[in-house]
Amino acid sequence: MTRSEAIAATLPARSFWQRQRWxxxxxxxxxxxxxxxxxxxxxxxxxxxxxxxxxxxxxxxxxxxxxxxxxxxxxxxxxxxxxxxxxxxxxxxxxxxxxxxxxxxxxxxxxxxxxxxxxxxxxxxxxxxxxxxxxxxxxxxxxxxxxxxxxxxxxxxxxxxxxxxxxxxxxxxxxxxxxxxxxxxxxxxxxxxxxxxxxxxxxxxxxLGRVALLRVAAPRRTACDDCMDCYTVCPEPQVLRPALKGRGTDTPLILARDCTTCGRCIDVCDQQVFKMTHRFDQRSE
Known part of the structure; x- marks a missing residue:
């Protein structure tokens, strides 16, 4: 069992609302x-x-x-x-x-x-x-x-x-x-x-989104199992990689101006990698 599978096994099953709320x-x-x-x-x-x-x-x-x-x-x-x-x-x-x-x-x-x-x-x-x-x-x-x-x-x-x-x-x-x-x-x-x-x-x-307070973040990015579900549903998938994989940035925040803050990555991720937060929340789990 991989580390991400072990983490997923400890997470409770998500309801329909949790998978579709945003x-x-x-x-x-x-x-x-x-x-x-x-x-x-x-x-x-x-x-x-x-x-x-x-x-x-x-x-x-x-x-x-x-x-x-x-x-x-x-x-x-x-x-x-x-x-x-x-x-x-x-x-x-x-x-x-x-x-x-x-x-x-x-x-x-x-x-x-x-x-x-x-x-x-x-x-x-x-x-x-x-x-x-x-x-x-x-x-x-x-x-x-x-x-x-x-x-x-x-x-x-x-x-x-x-x-x-x-x-x-x-x-x-x-x-x-x-x-x-x-x-x-x-x-x-x-x-x-x-x-x-x-x-x-x-x-x-x-x-206008360059300095916005509301942000999506990937604080549990170490739990990512590369299933690609977030990339599949994201309307601007290019914004995910820097925060999710730490490419070019240390922050888990999605800071790209093209992010629509739609929350679909939060909905579809069974590893619960993403969350809705603010630009001053730099915490990673």
């Missing part, structure tokens, strides 16, 4: 965000007016996508004070908890790409042409440059996040076609292609 909590969070916008049209009780790009919450709290505010400024216009205030509030929140928390806990497209990844594993589909790792950074630069050169919000006309959210709230059908294309792209052509390699919003919010 996935369930993320889906509940995404659904709750959507219901906040749907409560007005459905029930006449307006928790949030607008959409993920810009909204007024509880009739007094403005929230604005900071990437949208940046695009507006690059067009040569100054956003309204409420929009600037809303962008500042959202910016402060994601600087605190982690930029790509937006991707895994709020963005409705995440459920689509997660479904494509799940079906790809179930069908046993292998390979695919994955874009270069820096593609989304170039896409972000292109979005900002296009706003500056054209004086318009070019990205907002094709932004799958905005299109899907508006379609879900207002019943518009165009967004569903775009998102269906993303689903089949991830399923058939490039695993985790959109969120992991193309999405400029993911690139933007990733920049």
């Amino acid at each position: 996935l369930i909590l993320r889906r509940m969070s995404q659904l709750l965000v959507l219901l906040c916008f749907l409560s007005g049209p459905w029930l006449g009780w307006w928790v949030a007016r607008g959409n993920l790009s810009s909204s007024m919450t509880l009739e007094f709290l403005p929230l604005t996508d900071p990437l949208l505010a940046l695009q507006i400024m690059l067009t040569g216009h100054l956003p309204a004070f409420s929009a600037l205030l809303g962008a500042g509030l959202v910016l402060a929140f994601y600087l605190l908890v982690g930029g790509r928390v937006f991707c895994s806990w709020v963005c409705p497209v995440n459920a689509v790409t997660d479904s494509a990844a799940w079906l790809r594993r179930r069908l046993g589909l292998k390979g695919g042409r994955v874009p270069d790792a820096n593609t989304r950074q170039w896409a972000l630069g292109g979005v900002l440059l296009a706003s500056a050169l054209t004086g318009t919000l070019v990205w907002e006309w094709i932004n799958p996040v905005s299109l899907l959210h508006r379609s879900l709230i207002f019943g518009l059908g165009g967004g569903f076609g775009v998102v269906l294309g993303i689903f089949f792209y991830d399923l058939l052509l490039a695993p985790r292609g959109w969120c992991g390699h193309w999405c400029p919003m993911g690139a933007f919010y990733g920049q």
Whole structure:
């Protein structure tokens, strides 16, 4: 019996909740965000007016996508004070908890790409042409440059996040076609292609995650049995190795900006290697 097998034998069996809790909590969070916008049209009780790009919450709290505010400024216009205030509030929140928390806990497209990844594993589909790792950074630069050169919000006309959210709230059908294309792209052509390699919003919010407090860590990394389950489900598997294997860092914390803090590595690891913690927790077991 190996050391990791001996350790696993001492651990209690995990329940369904323990094996799926972070996935369930993320889906509940995404659904709750959507219901906040749907409560007005459905029930006449307006928790949030607008959409993920810009909204007024509880009739007094403005929230604005900071990437949208940046695009507006690059067009040569100054956003309204409420929009600037809303962008500042959202910016402060994601600087605190982690930029790509937006991707895994709020963005409705995440459920689509997660479904494509799940079906790809179930069908046993292998390979695919994955874009270069820096593609989304170039896409972000292109979005900002296009706003500056054209004086318009070019990205907002094709932004799958905005299109899907508006379609879900207002019943518009165009967004569903775009998102269906993303689903089949991830399923058939490039695993985790959109969120992991193309999405400029993911690139933007990733920049906010460099100093975030909320982190996933691998404090029990010595118990890792190299089963690769965490790599299989992780939307950004390249972030795992430094913390898990101590490559280039002594800390068990996952500090990479691309980590979405989704918690799936915690869910699937029977060795209980991972946990949700904060950036000042440097302990290893």
